[in-house]
Amino acid sequence: MIIVTGATGKLGRQIVERLLTRIPADLIGISIRDPQRAKAFADRGVRVRRGSFTDADSLAHAFEGASQVLIVSVDKMGDACVRQHRAAIDGAVAAGARRILYTSQMGAGHDSHFQACRDHAATEDALRASGVPFTSLRNGFYAASAMQFAAHGVESGEITLPEDGPVAWTTHADLADAAAAVLADEGRFDGPTPPLTAAQALTFDDIAAIAGDITGRTITRATAPDTEFREQLTGQGAPAGTADQLLGIFAAARAGEFAAVDPTLAALIGREPLSMSTVLHEQLSGGNDVQR
Template sequence: MIIVTGATGQLGRQIVERLLTRVPADRVGVSVRDPQKAQAFADQGVRVRHGSFTDAASLAHAFEDASQVLIVSVDKMGEEAVRQHRAAIDGAVAAGARRILYTSHMGANASSAFQPCRDHAATEEALRASGVPFTSLRNGFYAASAVQFAGHGLESGAITLPADGPVSWTAHADLAYAAAAILADEGLFDGPTPPLTAAQALTFDDIAAIATEATGRTITRTTAPDDQFRKQLVSNGVPAEAADRLLGIFAAGRAGEFAAVDPTLGALLGREPITLGTILSEQLSSDDGR
């Protein structure tokens, strides 16, 4: 049985939906914190069980009879994230899974300027130490984050952010399709995958230009000094530690950590990956329709 964790989240839900187009529902199980939120999957014949990365007994039940376990990374940072990921890996090993998959990041590196990328690197080390074959999905940076960063600027006409570097912004939908394809074919990828990215790496200057074309309005890109941006975040209620970690995205971007472009995702999709321009256009259309 293929077990997917976090199946009620944005990425996990789409992975399960895609997986169900490839394998019978009775071969798919989900491990979720709230089974009621996964009722739609249960109605399709998917095995739904409660599982929490902080409760080993729940994982033993949720991972029972697992042939593969896909661990969707948690929305945490630092030691707490790595601790929970290790617990999930231990649970998969104890369940006898013959392959463990993990949603990592293209920038996974112990020396990254961005904390989550250091966490992904530590989790990959735990996977290597587990003794079980694993596949680490080196996902491109979520395009939804670019839209979120640009957010207010798309309305005001001025995107004001720290200096950045090119980023391979990649759609959740494409990454979900790739994960499902890799789950359905156990022969694909031993260890970390190549970067699973869109076909272009874009800066926020590029994004401002794309948004200008999409809206017909001039949208500019202004660079804010890091310290000024941090003060603004904190004044808006963002905890100082979170603000520092957020700035790490831009520091890592300037260092080129997210600039790689690779054809692997397109090959898995059988088409060109969804562009950020398409995602921005859909977002802007949605906003106009409110």
């Protein structure tokens, strides 16, 4: 049985949906803190059990009978994040899983400018130490994050953000397709995958130009000093630590940590990944949200 954690989140939900097109529902299990939120999957024959990364007993029940466990990384940063990931790894090992998969990120490394990438590196260390074969899905940076950063600026006509660098923005939908393909073809990758990215790495200057072409309006890109951007975030109520973590994304982009593009994602999903132009067009034309 393939167990997927975080199966009602943006990525996890889509991974389960893709798996259901590849393997029977009774071979899929979900580990989730609130099983009621996954009733739609249960109604389709997926095994749904409560599992929390802070409750080892719940993980033992949720991971029971697992052949593979996909650990979808938690929406936290720092020690708490790594501690929960280690608990999930321990749970998968105890359950006898023969492979552990993990949603990591391109640029994962102990020296990254971005805290999340340092957390991913620490989690990958724990996977290596587990003694169980593992696959670390080095996902491209989410295109949805670019939209969050740029949305106000696209509306106002000026995208004002810290200095950045090229980023291989990649959609949740494509990454979910890739994860399902890897789960269905067990053993395709050992250890970290190549970067799973779309075909282009774009800066916010590029995004402003694409948005301008789509809307027919002039959309400019202005650079805000890091200190000014940090003050803006904290002035809007963001904790200082959160502001520093967000700034880390721009520092990492400037250092080229998210600039790589690789054909592996296209090979896994059997088509070209969705482009940022497509994402922007869907968002700005009021179409379906390709990020979901």
